Amino acid sequence: MKTLMLGNEAVARGLYEAGCSFVSSYPGTPSTEITECVAKYEEVYAEWAPNEKVALEAAFGASLAGKRSFCAMKHVGLNVAADPLFTISYTGVNAGLIIGVADDAGMHSSQNEQDSRHYAKSSKIPMLEPSDSAEGLAFAKLAYELSEKFDTAVLLKMCTRVSHSQSVVETGERQVPAQKKYEKNPAKYIMMPAYAKKKHPLVEERTKALTEWAETTEINRIEPGEKKTYGIITSSTCYQYVKEALGDTYPVLKLGMIWPMPEKKIKDFAATVEKLIVVEELDGFIEAHCRNLGLAVSGKELFSGIGELSQNIVKEKLGQAVKAGETLSEEIPARPPVMCAGCPHRSLFYVLKKLNLTVLGDIGCYTLGAVAPLNAIDTTVCMGASVSGLHGFVKAQDEEAAGRTVAVIGDSTFIHSGVTGLINIAYNESNSTVIILDNSITGMTGHQQNPTTGYNLKGDPCTKIDLESLCHAVGIKRVRVVDPYDMEACQTAIKEELAAMEPSVIISRRPCALLKYVKHPGPICADPEKCKGCKACMNIGCPAISMENGKVKIDNTLCVGCGVCGQLCKFGALSAEGGR
Amino acid sequence: METKNIMIVGVGGQGTLLASKLLGRLLLTKGYDVKVSEVHGMSQRGGSVVTYVRWGDRVCSPIIDKGQADCILSFELLEAARYTDFLKPGGRIIVNSQQINPMPVIAGAAVYPENLAEKMSALDAQVDAFDALTLAEAAGSSKAVNLVLMGRLAKHFDFTDEEWMDAIEHSVPPKFLEMNKKAFESGKNA
Numbered sequence: 084m085k086t087l088m089l090g091n092e093a094v095a096r097g098l099y100e101a102g103c104s105f106v107s108s109y110p111g112t113p114s115t116e117i118t119e120c121v122a123k124y125e126e127v128y129a130e131w132a133p134n135e136k137v138a139l140e141a142a143f144g145a146s147l148a149g150k151r152s153f154c155a156m157k158h159v160g161l162n163v164a165a166d167p168l169f170t171i172s173y174t175g176v177n178a179g180l181i182i183g184v185a186d187d188a189g190m191h192s193s194q195n196e197q198d199s200r201h202y203a204k205s206s207k208i209p210m211l212e213p214s215d216s217a218e219g220l221a222f223a224k225l226a227y228e229l230s231e232k233f234d235t236a237v238l239l240k241m242c243t244r245v246s247h248s249q250s251v252v253e254t255g256e257r258q259v260p261a262q263k264k265y266e267k268n269p270a271k272y273i274m275m276p277a278y279a280k281k282k283h284p285l286v287e288e289r290t291k292a293l294t295e296w297a298e299t300t301e302i303n304r305i306e307p308g309e310k311k312t313y314g315i316i317t318s319s320t321c322y323q324y325v326k327e328a329l330g331d332t333y334p335v336l337k338l339g340m341i342w343p344m345p346e347k348k349i350k351d352f353a354a355t356v357e358k359l360i361v362v363e364e365l366d367g368f369i370e371a372h373c374r375n376l377g378l379a380v381s382g383k384e385l386f387s388g389i390g391e392l393s394q395n396i397v398k399e400k401l402g403q404a405v406k407a408g409e410t411l412s413e414e415i416p417a418r419p420p421v422m423c424a425g426c427p428h429r430s431l432f433y434v435l436k437k438l439n440l441t442v443l444g445d446i447g448c449y450t451l452g453a454v455a456p457l458n459a460i461d462t463t464v465c466m467g468a469s470v471s472g473l474h475g476f477v478k479a480q481d482e483e484a485a486g487r488t489v490a491v492i493g494d495s496t497f498i499h500s501g502v503t504g505l506i507n508i509a510y511n512e513s514n515s516t517v518i519i520l521d522n523s524i525t526g527m528t529g530h531q532q533n534p535t536t537g538y539n540l541k542g543d544p545c546t547k548i549d550l551e552s553l554c555h556a557v558g559i560k561r562v563r564v565v566d567p568y569d570m571e572a573c574q575t576a577i578k579e580e581l582a583a584m585e586p587s588v589i590i591s592r593r594p595c596a597l598l599k600y601v602k603h604p605g606p607i608c609a610d611p612e613k614c615k616g617c618k619a620c621m622n623i624g625c626p627a628i629s630m631e632n633g634k635v636k637i638d639n640t641l642c643v644g645c646g647v648c649g650q651l652c653k654f655g656a657l658s659a660e661g662g663r
Numbered sequence: 664m665e666t667k668n669i670m671i672v673g674v675g676g677q678g679t680l681l682a683s684k685l686l687g688r689l690l691l692t693k694g695y696d697v698k699v700s701e702v703h704g705m706s707q708r709g710g711s712v713v714t715y716v717r718w719g720d721r722v723c724s725p726i727i728d729k730g731q732a733d734c735i736l737s738f739e740l741l742e743a744a745r746y747t748d749f750l751k752p753g754g755r756i757i758v759n760s761q762q763i764n765p766m767p768v769i770a771g772a773a774v775y776p777e778n779l780a781e782k783m784s785a786l787d788a789q790v791d792a793f794d795a796l797t798l799a800e801a802a803g804s805s806k807a808v809n810l811v812l813m814g815r816l817a818k819h820f821d822f823t824d825e826e827w828m829d830a831i832e833h834s835v836p837p838k839f840l841e842m843n844k845k846a847f848e849s850g851k852n853a
Contacts, residue, residue, distance in 0.1 A: 087687045087697055112703055191702065215698075215725070248725035249687055249699040320725065327724035395728040407729035408750040409786045415745045416773035418765035420675065420710035448708065456770050529703065621770065626709055629769050640805050 088252045090245040093216035094183060095120035096252065097223025101179075102259035103127060103153050105145035107138040109499065110528040111157030112192040113246040114185035118155050119531075122540050126257065131531055131540045134466070134499040135160035139167045139182060143236075146180040147272070149263035151227055155183035158199045159465060163500070169206045170274050171236050173282040178263045179230035181223065182208075185241040188364040189391040192527070194446065194463060196389070198365035203238050203342035207286050209293050210238040211302070212341045214322045216250040222339065225302070233289055233296075240341065242364070244320040244391070294343045302339025305352055308332055313401065314356025316349065316369055321362045321392055328397040344372050353378045360385065360401075364392050422451045424627040425596030425603065425643035428520055431491075431567040432459035433623050433647075434574050440487050440581075443476065445469040445501070447493040448526040448595075456624045460491070467492070467500030470517055474504060477513045486581045489516045494550065495525035495533040502553065508586045509558030516580045516587050519550060520567075523594040530598065554588045561587035568593060570650050596643055603643035604659060609635045613656035620648040620657060666719035668727045669816075672746055673738025674763050675702075675712045678809040681834060682736070683714040685813060689822060689830035690718040700725040711742055711765075734819070736812055739763050740792070744779045752787045757815050759795035759808060791815065798849045807846035810835075814850025 088096065094117050098106070106129040108118040122129035132138035138154040145152035156164060161184045168182070184202070187193040203210035211226055213219040219241070226237040270278050297303055308314075309332055317325050318338040325335060336352045338344060353359045353373070361370040361382035370382030385400040386392055395405045422429050432452035435442050436459040444450055444460035445468060453460035462472065469490035477485040492501045497519050508515045525531040532538040537547035554562045561583055565576045573591065580587040594601050606627075616633040627641035628648055635656060649657040669686065673679045680701060687699045695718040702712045715727040729748050734755045737743030743758040750756065760780060767773035776782075780792035793815070799807040810831070817827055827847065835843045 085691070087691050087699065089701075115703075244700060244725050247701045247703055249683075249697070249701070250722075250725065251691065251696060323723045323725060393726060393728045394724045395730075405728075405730070408732075408748040408752070408754070409788075410748045411744055411776075411779075411782055411786070413744065413776040413779070413782065414773070415741065416765050416767045416775065418674065418709075418711040418741070418745075419767075420708040421766050423676075423708060451708065455766070455772070527708075624766060624770065626764075626766065626769065629764050630771075 085251055085253055087249045088216045089116055089247060089249050090213065090216045090219045090241060091116035091247070092120045093219035093252045094223045094239065094241070096254055097220035098153050098181070099124045099127060100220070100255050100257050101224040101227045102151050102257060103227070104150040104259065105142060105152040106130070106154065107132045107141040107152075108155040109133070109135045109138050109160055110525055110531040111160045111185070112528055113187055113243045114155045114157045114160070114183060114241065115528045115531065116246070117183050118540070121153070129540055131533060133534055135164040136166060139164040139171070142180060142182075143167060143171055146176045146178050148265055149178050151179045151260065153181045153183065155185070157193065158184060158186045158197050159193065159195065160184070161199055161202055163466070165202065165206075168202065168208065172206045172208050173274050173279055173286055174272050175234035176230055176236055177265060178260070179227035180236040181226045181230065181239050182236055183239045183241065185243070185246050186365070187243050189243065191243050194465065196365060198368065199238075199240055200341050200368045201366070203240075207290055208236050208238050209233070209340060210240050210342045211339060212240045212319045213245055213339070214319050214337070215245065215248070217252045218339065219245065220252050220254070222302070233293055235289060240319070242319055290343055294346065297340050297343055297345040298348050300340065303345055303348060304337050304339075306331070306335045306337060308334035311355065312357050313360050314352055314358070315360050315362055316352070316373070317362040318369070319364070321364055324392055324394045324397050325362050327394040328403070329401070338369065341368070344369065346376055349373060350376055350378065362386055362392065362397060419454060420451060421454070421624065421626050422448065423596055424625055424641040425645040427522055427567045427591070427593035427596065428452060429457070429623055429625065430570050430647040431518070431520065431573055431591050432457045434570055434577060435459045435489065435491070438574065438577060440489055441476075443469040443472045443488070443490045445490070445492040445496050447496050449491060449493055449520050452491070454624075456622055466496050467504055470497070470501045470504030471507060473515045473517065474508045474511065474513045477515050482514070485514050489518055489577070489581070491518045491520055493526070494519060494521040494523065494535045495531075497550070498534050498548065502557065505554065505559065505588070506557045512586070514584060514586060516577070516589065518577070518589045518591055521550060521590050521592040524598060526595050530595070550590055559586050559588050561585060562590070563587075564590045564592050566593055567591045568645055568647060570647065596645070605644050606639040606642035607637050607644055607646065607649060607657050607659060609637045610656045610658070611635075613654045615654050615656075619651045619653065623647060623651065664719050666717055666722055668732045669716045669734045669736055670727050670732045670746060670749055671714040671716065671736045672742040673712055674742065675708055675710045677738040678806060679712055679714050679738060682809040682813060683716055685830045685834040686716050688833050689826055690716070692826065692829065693822070696720060696722045698722045698725045711745060713746070734816070736816055738808060738812065740779050741765065741775060744776065744783060747783060747786060747788065750788055753789065755789045755791065755819060756783055757812065757819075758790065758792045759812060760792045761794070761796045761808075793853060795850065798853055799846050802846035802849055803842035807843055810843045810846035811850035814847040815853070817847070817851050
């Protein structure tokens with residue numbers, strides 16, 4: 084049956100059809116929907132793991148036990164999973180194992196623009212790269228065949244435009260291979276030096292065999308062109324931009340496997356064209372391979388390694404005219420993302436700003452606390468870095484400065500990799516104050532359950548990790564809970580914990596305002612008679628509040644009635660009365 | 664046929680994804696090759712969001728580039744103005760005249776430009792600006808703006824009522840079906 088599917092949904096379908104039986108992932112845009120979609124198939128066991136390293140190791144365990152398994156992550160998640168990745172390259176697999184990784188050129192929803200293809204080369208694990216949904220489905224199935232044939236995990240590399248574009252796929256039936264028997268094999272699975280030394284040459288042999296396969300496989304295909312002036316090597320979404328821009332004008336070598344790449348096939352292709360051009364996003368990965376083969380090639384000198392490419396960019400760089408439409412002469416104000424109306428993070432950030440604290444931030448919706456007018460966050464690096472960074476910052480400062488610094492981290496991020504930093508704070512005794520923003524969900528990626536919510540990926544009730552007990556257990560004696568909507572209580576708690584001469588954790592607890600089960604009282608009433616136009620309420624950056632003719636105005640379609648603005652108004656112009 | 668391109672733009676949370684889902688379904692049942700490119704993640708949080716819908720005999724790129732859109736369907740006035748350079752010469756802009764202030768405007772750092780619909784009409788574009796929010800509210804919910812806009816779009820494309828209704832039935836929850844059909848009709852007939 085022909086249907087329209089997101090790239091991520093198509094990969095999930097491919098996993099299902101290939102008989103994948105175990106999935107463990109950590110959410111991350113743009114990879115999240117692969118796992119959400121595969122979880123909808125009853126036959127597939129699927130879970131959210133606390134982080135990507137755990138996810139990959141769990142998937143490896145399932146492969147060892149003999150079932151086809153999978154894990155997904157975003158590009159930066161692969162950094163977290165890199166430790167098992169490099170050694171799983173040596174052990175190989177029992178049943179097939181696929182690692183899905185989704186890059187985010189253009190940084191639609193990421194903190195950096197790293198190119199995951201380097202991981203394939205450095206870990207010596209083959210990588211397939213689909214260019215649309217149909218290939219997403221087909222490559223997922225093919226990846227299992229490769230995985231079992233060559234005794235290796237396989238990386239399936241997505242990107243924002245392939246993950247989050249819908250295109251036409253044809254679905255098939257699910258076929259589950261018989262579960263493979265697990266057999267003890269120390270030389271294969273115990274990677275201590277004696278065995279690992281024997282394994283490494285086998286990994287190099289495997290790469291040679293995979294390179295041979297790359298020479299003949301249909302997924303590395305040459306599409307003929309009318310002119311030989313250029314020959315283009317490309318892959319992933321860039322292939323689609325090339326075909327859109329140039330049609331069948333020039334011959335194209337489309338690589339479906341991005342590592343290892345063929346050698347002879349590329350040389351032969353280069354020999355048939357006048358000028359060899361590589362069209363790829365981010366780094367010159369294919370280009371470097373061509374240079375290693377001794378070929379003259381143009382790549383990054385034409386196509387920027389920063390941000391995304393497009394059909395117009397391909398045309399322009401190859402000397403064809405491109406005409407943009409007309410623009411207005413007006414200055415069009417930007418519309419950056421903002422914290423939602425009623426977001427429990429907003430009021431806490433307001434208090435942090437008011438107290439003029441140094442705030443080490445983390446990854447999640449609350450990163451938006453960095454933007455005006457809150458401007459409450461000093462740093463954002465990676466998952467968990469707020470907590471571990473705070474420890475170093477506090478240790479390196481005098482006592483007085485330490486009393487003006489906090490870390491903020493969400494519930495899911497804390498479990499992902501904040502808790503190890505907290506253990507360091509307790510163990511090495513820094514006078515740190517960590518604020519866990521517990522909104523009872525993984526928010527930014529679109530509401531995924533996590534170990535603190537009491538529900539699993541399939542939506543069933545499960546063991547709930549108690550954050551207070553966890554913090555106590557790792558050695559933090561001062562643990563207290565506040566309601567972020569109560570700004571006075573937040574301020575008191577933060578001041579007291581900063582003054583305390585030992586580590587402490589403040590859990591700022593209120594569910595995300597977008598969660599379906601959260602009941603809101605209804606919009607606040609703005610009283611223009613009482614409003615003096617002082618704009619104190621504007622300092623929290625709520626999208627539901629604006630000024631009209633010098634008076635405060637509430638957008639009733641957005642306001643949920645959290646009442647935070649009312650706490651800022653000295654004149655009682657924003658109240659729950661009347662408006663609800 | 665030449666590939667057709669519709670850009671659906673708006674503010675994160677306005678329901679642009681449902682509009683693209685509906686349109687995608689409709690075009691697929693018509694037998695076209697279809698690509699729909701969406702935005703997920705951070706930009707969805709009240710930011711400017713763009714969805715590309717493309718169909719034809721063979722569609723390669725999932726995105727629409729500058730100067731290529733046959734139609735910009737905008738859920739908000741400023742967002743239509745932001746993307747006019749994506750429109751083909753003489754292309755169509757269908758825009759909900761609702762204004763939602765972005766944070767720089769709320770914070771007083773920028774000004775929401777005046778008379779945007781008139782200014783867009785001065786470009787090489789056919790501009791259809793109307794109050795879709797009021798029509799949606801009359802149909803039963805401010806959330807039905809997407810169906811009102813779909814109705815307006817239907818005036819300009821050669822698909823049958825049955826085809827539209829099939830796509831609507833497959834895209835909205837059954838309990839909101841009647842309301843959404845009403846919103847669609849009001850957009851089409853307004």
